[in-house]
Structure formats: structure tokens, C-alpha cells
Amino acid sequence: MKKLKIKKIFFIVLLVNFEINTAEVNSWECSKFEGSSIIGDDGTYLGKLGPSWLSDSIFNSSSSYGNSWSQDSIFNSSSIFGSDFSNYSAFNDNAYNPPKIISDEDGLIGFLASGSEWRSDYYNALDFKYTCDWD
Numbered sequence: 001m002k003k004l005k006i007k008k009i010f011f012i013v014l015l016v017n018f019e020i021n022t023a024e025v026n027s028w029e030c031s032k033f034e035g036s037s038i039i040g041d042d043g044t045y046l047g048k049l050g051p052s053w054l055s056d057s058i059f060n061s062s063s064s065y066g067n068s069w070s071q072d073s074i075f076n077s078s079s080i081f082g083s084d085f086s087n088y089s090a091f092n093d094n095a096y097n098p099p100k101i102i103s104d105e106d107g108l109i110g111f112l113a114s115g116s117e118w119r120s121d122y123y124n125a126l127d128f129k130y131t132c133d134w135d
Helices: 002-021 027-033 125-131
Strands: 036-041 043-047 101-102 109-111
Touching: 027 101, 027 125
Parallel strands: none
Antiparallel strands: 036 043, 036 101, 101 109
């Protein structure tokens, strides 16, 4: 019985630790990220964070940065920036060179990456979309 209690406590501590380390976008932070450029590790411009009505928003499905066919879109699962396997992708949980989030005011403010549980500067693109209501 004691072993079970210890495992439960360990699990709860691990869960709390996970929550602390996860880079989650909060609604009050949206303005900090809005207008920030997304830049691939090789310097390729991949669009901006912001509402879908912006012409170069990554959430504008009509732009080259928000559609599923452009090589410059993180939403193209065949591109190096959107593939599940590329080390430069926003959607590879193990990517070691995901796209950078660059603010005109603050410079590098993080990375656009799905594998954020171990890095507090990794932010998931879909978290921005829904938390900031940019869809």
C-alpha cells in the first residue's frame, strides 16, 4: 500500500513539474507575440504570428505561409519546416533547430515547436492560434 502512495505522490510531483516547464501561451501574452516573424534555422522567412486576416500570417490559409502546399509554410507536412521528421520543423517533437520567433522589439523570444515539455522557450503554433483567437 505504501508503494502505491509513493507512486501517486511521485506522479503528482512529476505532473506539477511538467506544468511548470511547459511553455504555454497565455491570453495576456498574445500582444507580446503578435507581429513576430517566424524564421527558419536557415534564415528562411516563414511568415508572422497574428490574426488570419493578415496577408503574411501563418494562420492565413490563402497565403504562402499558412497553406499546406508552400515550401515556406510550417503547415506543409512535406516541407522541412512542417514535417514530423525534420530537425527544422515546428511539428517534430524532437526537432533541435525549430523555427525562431523573432520580435522587432525584443529579438529572439522563443521557438515555434511542438515538443515544448522540456524547454520553456518552445511554443506550439496551434496554442497561439486558439489561445489568441487568431484563426
